[in-house]
Structures are given as C-alpha cells and as structure tokens.
Amino acid sequence: MSFNRRSFLKFSGAGLAAAVAPQLAFAKAGKPHVVVVGAGYGGATCAKYLRMWDPNIQVTLIEPNAQFYSCPMSNWVIGGMRSMDDIIKSYANLPGYGIKMVQDTAVGVDANKRVVTTGKGKKISYDRLVLSPGVEFMTDQIEGFDEGEAAGKVLHAWKAGPQTLSLRKQLEAMPDGGVFVIGSPPPPGRCVSGPYERASLVAQYFKRNKPKSKIIMLDGHFDVVSKGPMFKAAWKKFYPGIIEHRPYNLVTKVDHNSMIVTSEFEDVKADVINIVPKQRAGAICAAAGVRTDSAGVWCPVNGVTYESPTVPFVHILGDSVASNMPKSAHVSNNQAKICAAALVEMFNGREPNPYPVIGSTSYSATSDETSGPIAVVMRYDPDKEAYIRQPGGGAADVSDELNFAYNLSWFENIWADTFG
Amino acid sequence: MTTKYLFACAAGTALILSALPSLATDAPLVAAKSKPCLIAGWEQSAHTCVIHTKTIAATCFICHGPNGKSTGAVPSLAGQDKEYLAAAMRDFKSGKRDSTVMKKYALGYSDSEYDDLAAFFAAIK
Numbered sequence: 001m002s003f004n005r006r007s008f009l010k011f012s013g014a015g016l017a018a019a020v021a022p023q024l025a026f027a028k029a030g031k032p033h034v035v036v037v038g039a040g041y042g043g044a045t046c047a048k049y050l051r052m053w054d055p056n057i058q059v060t061l062i063e064p065n066a067q068f069y070s071c072p073m074s075n076w077v078i079g080g081m082r083s084m085d086d087i088i089k090s091y092a093n094l095p096g097y098g099i100k101m102v103q104d105t106a107v108g109v110d111a112n113k114r115v116v117t118t119g120k121g122k123k124i125s126y127d128r129l130v131l132s133p134g135v136e137f138m139t140d141q142i143e144g145f146d147e148g149e150a151a152g153k154v155l156h157a158w159k160a161g162p163q164t165l166s167l168r169k170q171l172e173a174m175p176d177g178g179v180f181v182i183g184s185p186p187p188p189g190r191c192v193s194g195p196y197e198r199a200s201l202v203a204q205y206f207k208r209n210k211p212k213s214k215i216i217m218l219d220g221h222f223d224v225v226s227k228g229p230m231f232k233a234a235w236k237k238f239y240p241g242i243i244e245h246r247p248y249n250l251v252t253k254v255d256h257n258s259m260i261v262t263s264e265f266e267d268v269k270a271d272v273i274n275i276v277p278k279q280r281a282g283a284i285c286a287a288a289g290v291r292t293d294s295a296g297v298w299c300p301v302n303g304v305t306y307e308s309p310t311v312p313f314v315h316i317l318g319d320s321v322a323s324n325m326p327k328s329a330h331v332s333n334n335q336a337k338i339c340a341a342a343l344v345e346m347f348n349g350r351e352p353n354p355y356p357v358i359g360s361t362s363y364s365a366t367s368d369e370t371s372g373p374i375a376v377v378m379r380y381d382p383d384k385e386a387y388i389r390q391p392g393g394g395a396a397d398v399s400d401e402l403n404f405a406y407n408l409s410w411f412e413n414i415w416a417d418t419f420g
Numbered sequence: 421m422t423t424k425y426l427f428a429c430a431a432g433t434a435l436i437l438s439a440l441p442s443l444a445t446d447a448p449l450v451a452a453k454s455k456p457c458l459i460a461g462w463e464q465s466a467h468t469c470v471i472h473t474k475t476i477a478a479t480c481f482i483c484h485g486p487n488g489k490s491t492g493a494v495p496s497l498a499g500q501d502k503e504y505l506a507a508a509m510r511d512f513k514s515g516k517r518d519s520t521v522m523k524k525y526a527l528g529y530s531d532s533e534y535d536d537l538a539a540f541f542a543a544i545k
C-alpha cells in the first residue's frame with residue numbers, strides 16, 4: 001500500500017477530482033493564481049514559499065499597510081528595551097520573489113465565482129485563496145471599551161502599531177506609585193504567554209524607574225497558563241511586590257473617565273489601562289463564509305491543505321484557524337509552509353503529503369537578559385483529523401541568559417524567513 | 421515518473437529562478453532517495469518523502485534561519501556534516517547531549533526523519 005487513501009479522501013475538502021482536475025486543466029492552460037490576504041507571519045510566508053517552491057504559480061498578496069509591525073518583540077518596546085523602529089519590517093524584498101503586492105484591504109469574497117473584492121473596488125480572481133488576516137477584537141464584550149479606546153485611554157496593543165507606542169508613552173507619563181492594569185482574556189487567543197511577558201517587562205521598567213508602582217493583572221485564565229512556573233519564579237526573584245496576578249478575573253467593563261476597570265469580581269482603579277479583548281478570526285474570514293466553528297469565531301481547516309471544509313478553494317492560516325495549535329507567529333509561519341507545499345502538489349496534479357508536522361517554539365522574555373522557551377512537535381493524524389502533540393514537549397521552568405540569546409536569534413531568523 | 425517530472429521541473433526552476441534567491445530544488449534529493457519511505461507507519465513514494473523532508477526542514481528554518489543559515493546565536497545547519505547532524509538529533513533525544521528545546525523536537529521526529537533532514541541540510545552549500 002503506497003498511500004493511506006482512505007484518509008486522503010477525508011482530507012480533500014473539495015474532493016480530489018474537484019480539487020485537482022481544474023488545476024490540471026489550468027496548469028496546462030497557463031499559470032495558476034493564488035491570492036493571499038494579509039502580509040503577516042502566515043500570509044507573507046505562504047506567498048514567498050509558493051514562489052520559491054513552484055515559480056509557475058502566480059501570487060498576489062493583498063495588504064493595506066506599507067510596512068509590517070511585528071507583535072513579537074512589541075512587548076520589548078512597551079517595556080522600554082527596544083524602539084518602534086526595531087519592530088517595523090519592510091515588505092521591500094517580497095516583490096523580488098515574483099510576488100505581486102497590492103496595497104489594499106480585501107473586503108469581500110465571491111466563493112462561487114472565485115473573486116476577491118478590495119476596499120478600493122478592485123476585483124481579483126483566484127484559483128486558490130489564502131486568508132491570513134490575524135485576529136479581530138470582540139470589543140462589544142467589554143462595556144465601555146470602544147469609548148475608552150476612542151478616547152485613547154483604553155488600549156489593547158495586541159496588534160503592534162500605534163497602540164504599542166501609545167502604551168509605552170502612557171507608562172512613561174505615569175507617576176511613580178501608579179497602577180498599571182492588564183486585562184487578558186481566556187484562551188484561545190493570540191499569544192497566550194504574551195500578557196505575562198508584557199507584565200514582566202513593564203515590571204522591570206517600574207523597578208528601575210518607578211519603584212512604588214504596581215501591576216495588577218486581571219486574568220480571564222485560571223492561572224498563569226503558559227510558562228507558569230517560569231514566570232512566577234521570575235516575578236518572585238526579579239520583581240517582588242510589583243506584579244499581582246489575579247486569576248479567574250475576566251474584565252467585563254471599563255470606564256475611562258473614572259479609570260475604573262471592572263471584572264467579574266472587583267473594581268480596580270488604574271492609572272494606565274491595557275485590556276486585551278477576546279478575539280475571533282479576521283473579518284474577511286466572515287465575508288468568505290469560513291468562520292464556521294461552533295461559536296462562529298474561528299475557521300476550521302483541513303489539516304493537510306488548510307482548506308476550509310465548507311468553502312472550497314479557500315484556505316486559512318495563522319491565528320484565524322480553529323485548532324489546538326498555539327496562535328503564534330512561529331505556528332503561522334509553519335502552517336503557511338504546509339499549505340504552500342500542499343498547493344504546489346495539487347496544482348501539479350499530485351496528492352499532498354498526508355502527514356504534515358508542525359513545530360512550535362515560543363520564547364518569552366522575563367527581563368532584558370533572561371528568556372525561556374516552550375516547545376512542542378505536533379503531527380497530523382489523518383484518521384483522527386487532528387494534530388497530535390508528541391510526548392516530551394513543554395516549557396522551561398526557569399528563564400536564563402542563554403535563552404535570551406536564542407530569543408533574539410529567533411526574531412532575526414523568523415523575520416528573515418518571512419520577510420527577507 | 422516522479423523522478424523524471426522533478427528533473428524537468430528543476431531544470432525549469434533553475435532557468436526561471438536564476439535571478440531570484442532560491443532554495444534547494446527537490447531533484448537531487450529525489451534522485452538520492454530512490455526508495456519509498458515510511459511516514460507514520462505508512463509507506464510513501466520517494467516523491468512524498470522528499471516533500472515531507474523539505475517541509476519539515478522549512479520548519480527548522482524558523483529558528484535556524486532560512487535555508488538553515490542562521491544570523492543569530494542559534495547554530496546554522498546548512499552545509500554541516502550529515503552524520504554529525506543525525507547523531508546530534510539522536511543524542512538530544514537520549515539526553516546524552518544537553519539542549520534547551522532540541523530534546524523536545526527530537527522526541528517528535530523519527531530516526532529516518534533525522535537522517536533525511538541531516539541529508540537535506542548537509543547538501544546546502
């Protein structure tokens with residue numbers, strides 16, 4: 001038996017005939033066209049690897065921003081360890097791979113005609129559509145959030161960019177003895193360890209510059225759920241008395257006039273407010289009809305091709321995917337390569353590799369010289385239709401200098417791999 | 421058929437991509453690996469095995485740099501000795517060699533995947 005055919009039939013969303021036959025016809029006629037939405041960790045990587053692995057494929061990459069603001073390292077800016085320039089990544093290299101960049105926002109998808117509509121009114125047809133738009137915030141779940149955000153007093157800074165800088169400035173302007181409140185949502189969401197890294201690096205800034213100040217974390221989680229022992233050890237050792245972590249404390253309301261943050265249990269008076277709302281797949285996923293998990297929040301995918309099981313020819317990557325995989329830049333980049341490899345196979349009339357493997361490594365800094373990793377390998381099991389965590393994965397219990405060097409190295413290499 | 425296709429494809433790739441920064445093409449690897457392999461206990465064609473290796477290798481790129489060429493403290497894999505790389509994975513797995521994350525990775529891959537990945541990176545100039 002040369003192939004686990006029973007499983008293949010299950011993962012071919014559009015059915016093998018439908019998936020491969022038109023591509024074959026197309027391949028003969030000319031070059032297949034993939035439209036990628038979003039030039040972040042998922043989208044830029046997918047566009048680049050499609051072109052590198054099969055230059056016969058034409059790739060259009062739609063992205064409204066002229067440059068990319070990286071969330072990875074953005075906590076370092078908020079903690080004062082790096083500047084905004086360090087997290088801005090240029091798209092200048094991508095056209096060199098033969099990627100056609102379109103500076104615009106995708107606003108609509110006609111999945112039957114296979115056409116994407118943009119904010120500027122362009123219509124772009126595709127053979128395959130790849131959506132990697134990141135997350136959208138469900139701010140309506142927190143009373144007063146929208147008003148507070150509009151007034152510039154309530155920030156999420158959970159998409160890197162202007163809010164990253166605003167949060168940094170507010171922390172700099174805060175008087176010594178002030179209270180910084182961080183609210184974080186329960187999983188699943190973008191970068192579960194991110195709020196704890198943020199608390200650590202702001203605590204370091206307070207310790208050195210405003211030692212009477214406090215951080216109160218109102219956490220929708222039951223505990224420090226990612227790298228818990230490592231963060232708790234670092235907080236105790238480096239920042240005693242500065243960070244107060246309050247679990248089971250989902251933020252429900254915020255009043256930017258009185259600067260009171262309200263959780264399920266208490267009211268907290270804050271000087272600087274940073275609330276990360278619950279998230280869902282980017283709006284374009286709803287427009288394409290692929291935000292179809294039971295809560296209508298994330299996008300289920302076929303684990304081999306990353307195609308939607310309900311809308312053929314539409315693939316989803318990154319944070320928007322409904323799965324047990326961490327929502328990280330590392331995983332988004334990795335999914336993008338699996339999707340690109342599968343598309344190359346399908347466009348060439350072959351079956352994709354039925355056993356993809358995801359490696360997930362994430363570093364968090366606890367100070368300006370210590371970090372720690374979590375790592376796990378996940379292998380796709382076509383019979384279970386799921387990625388299965390392999391034994392032995394997990395987080396380090398302590399952060400240290402060696403891992404800080406590796407953390408820095410990780411940034412440089414993933415940026416080179418995604419945008420370089 | 422698979423091998424023939426890939427040679428044809430690789431030749432085309434070389435022409436089109438000559439001006440582009442390009443990764444290793446599949447042809448030499450398929451040629452070197454004329455036998456089928458096992459993935460997750462299922463026998464796969466040489467072509468699928470090569471795609472599998474190439475895709476996992478691209479996972480390594482995230483930490484070890486594009487094409488295994490790191491610009492940071494994490495070591496480069498490109499051009500390293502094949503036996504050395506495969507042995508390193510086995511030693512990470514057994515714990516004979518200390519690591520921060522590599523033991524966790526080694527436990528997630530098979531021995532034959534170590535060998536195929538080692539060959540992939542050793543072949544990069």
Ligand SMILES: Cc1cc2nc3c(=O)[nH]c(=O)nc-3n(C[C@H](O)[C@H](O)[C@H](O)COP(=O)(O)OP(=O)(O)OC[C@H]3O[C@@H](n4cnc5c(N)ncnc54)[C@H](O)[C@@H]3O)c2cc1C
Pocket residue numbers: 037038039040041042043062063064065068070071072073074075104105106107132133134135157158159160190191194282283284317318319320327328329330331332361362363
């Ligand atoms: C504070 C913080 C720290 C983090 N640190 C790490 C870390 O150390 N390591 C790690 O692995 N991960 C980290 N992450 C997580 C990581 O940022 C995300 O998981 C990753 O960015 C997801 O990739 P993506 O492709 O899904 O989305 P993104 O990278 O956000 O890219 C989405 C892109 O799509 C564009 N877009 C959206 N909608 C449209 C549209 N309709 N049309 C066109 N373009 C559109 C956006 O402008 C954006 O450029 C961190 C996150 C945060 C918030």
